[in-house]
Amino acid sequence: MKIRIKFSKNDSVKFLGHLDIMRFFQRAFVRAGVKMLYSEGFNPHQKMSFAQPLGVGITSTGEYLDADVVDGQDLTEIKENLDKACQGGFDILSVKELPLGVPNAMSAVKYASYSADFNDNILPDLNGFMAQECILTNKKTKSGVKEIDIKPLIYKCELNGNTLHFIVSAGSENNIKPDLLLENLMSFLGLQYSRDMVKITRRDLLGDNFIPLSDL
């Protein structure tokens, strides 16, 4: 059966890169005694896929991975054992069986919701940032730097105290990294952006109609 695991990436492991996390879960499944399905061939490996890589230094309360496991295992047990095997770096938030035909996490991702906690009260208001006609940004792509308008890719951008909440486009098309938005916003406000002035958390990954991947 296919299962979808929702997990958090806590502060203590926020500096791990995507490859480190993949390797970590591969071993966590074995420590947790989860019976996995393996690919065929000379170099068999576990069948699992992550929804969307997360940048180094960013925590999350809504990461997803899909895995193929041997049928008949108890989902509650998997959740508990896997959570124990993660020793606090990641919390396993839910484990659900994926019905046949549901697209995998990677292709289901359409949006990501983030919060950015600023250290000080450096953003008194957004000063009409979202009222601009367009928000032109230089985005690095495989073929070089391209100027794009990211305004249509921002679905929410609100300031609440020192915390900015925003939902942006994510997934294989039009993925907007949180830094891209924050850098643009700061420059609009005439401020210099640096990563250490803000704690970024990915709140969740969302599919069509802004439904969290765990509820699809």
Add this chain to the structure above:
Amino acid sequence: MDRKNALNDKILLSVEKPARYTGGEINSVMKDKDKVDIRFAMCFPDVYEIGMSHLGLQIIYTLLNNRDDIWCERVFSVWPDLHNIMKADNIPLFALESQDPIKDFDFLGITLQYEMAYTNVLQVLDLAGIPFNASDRTDADPIVIGGGPCAYNPEPLADFFDMFYIGEGETVYYALMDLYKEHKKSGGSKMDFLIAASQIPGIYVPMLYEVSYKEDGTIGSFRPKAEYADTVPETIIKQVVSDMSFEMYPENPVVPYVQATQDRAVLEIQRGCIRGCRFCQAGYIYRPFRTRSLEALKKYAEKIIANTGYEEISLSSLSSSDCPFLGDLLDFLIKEFHENKVNVSLPSLRIDEFSLDIMSKVQDVKKSSLTFAPEAGTQRMRNVINKGITEEDIMDGSEKAFLGGWNKVKLYFMLGLPGETEEDIKGIADVAENIAELYYDTVPKEQRMGKVAITISTSFFIPKPFTPFQWEPMYKPEVYLEKAALLNETVKSKLNKKSIKYNWHDAKTSVIEGLLAKGDRRICEVISKVYEKGGFYDAWTEHFDYDRWLEACDEAGVDMDFFVYRRRSLDEILPWDFINIGVTKKFMLKEYDNSLKEIVTPNCAEKCSGCGAGCFGGGICIENKN
């Protein structure tokens, strides 16, 4: 619960692989620092990924943390990017688990695995804020203790360490810790503790000894200082585990988040080696040859995989083929780990006992090439170095391999061995050429998977303490390069030259390694001068600067001709003579003589040659007598 970090996010986001420094890995041990009596920082003086690949570190970590009164944490060299930040911002070096400064610890243990890491030892002390010289430290500084294979000649580092541990960590660490606790309780001074510790077998406290030199620069005397002559031993006896099966094993090794260089579970099947290759220090210092029991190994393997989730387990030893139950162990592991698809890998197989059966069991090997280490190109030279294999063994092994479907062969040799002639050098190319020809003779055209690919790698021979070649000189770098050039030319003249690739090591690093390996206390100044000039990570080619070393030698008045390029006289006092490894100097002399006569000495399994390691009362020395 959130972990604290010694470094702030700004720094961590600006350095390469920040997870090297944040700890919290699976199976890392957290304790309450207020509830332990001793805080021990265990250091591997190289980058995290290298240090975390080392089994010895995991053994000491487990050993010490098994006790409730000790908290052992880990510390590694920081990479140059972070080094510069820590220097600029005055951030003290910290341990990974608690993220507390090393300076607050009771002990800083540093494992010495290779000589080129010596400058990193000073980097660790520097960043920790601990004075380089033990004599400049106060009672508030941690006690700096060194161990590992390089501690068998501790003299080039003598100034920097409060003590060295000569032998295997499992043996007397608890006694040392108990003694320290007693002293802490009774409020004794550090000096009192060091003097008391020097009486524990295997513990060497360099500052309690004095060395005098003759006019020609050789050692005149080496002995305890007069005021300690009654209490401090004249020789230090290596400590060994007598029966491996009953000792502890790290069944819960720390699993790094960042990919380690050796990213797999390690199962140490045996210690020591029966072979006695005359260039190999490990072959002598780890005697006697001891094997863990099959039952214990099976249990360890199951537990390690369950506790780590590793997808590969590697058997570790100096020569796996000498393990009496290797086939049974492999059968068990392959069956046991079938479900979880755990790969079993097996380095250090000998060509003479090359068994296709065993090799084909080991799945991983199928994908890679076969590695043979004939070490020398002619039978004459292989007899000189006591590498008891023949050209026939090499050819038989290769033939079986070719018939089994392999077509890539890696060959390891040494250049600059004692008494080497041009013929010996050219012989290396002959071995490769003969193997190439054998491939085309053995494998019919329609079964060939492309061309045969043979890679020759040569390192330059470095005489090491506690080997029969310890008196031997080295050649100058330009001579080594001439030797490599001759071999390269010879390879190029062969019919199958297109199937043979040749790589050689850096000659300049080799002679500096020779200096550090065979030096005495006068080398300490060279190492500290190199560090002052900005040199560390010398084990990394891109950071090694030969001229910096030569400059430092000049300034310290250390003559490479004397320490490296000189044949030492058989009756001079060698800097490491005060250490007793069981194998006697008399035996080394006999072996040296045998090498000159090109006589092969039988291995320990065939016949006991009376090397002296029998004094430890264990391993093959005893089994063979029963």
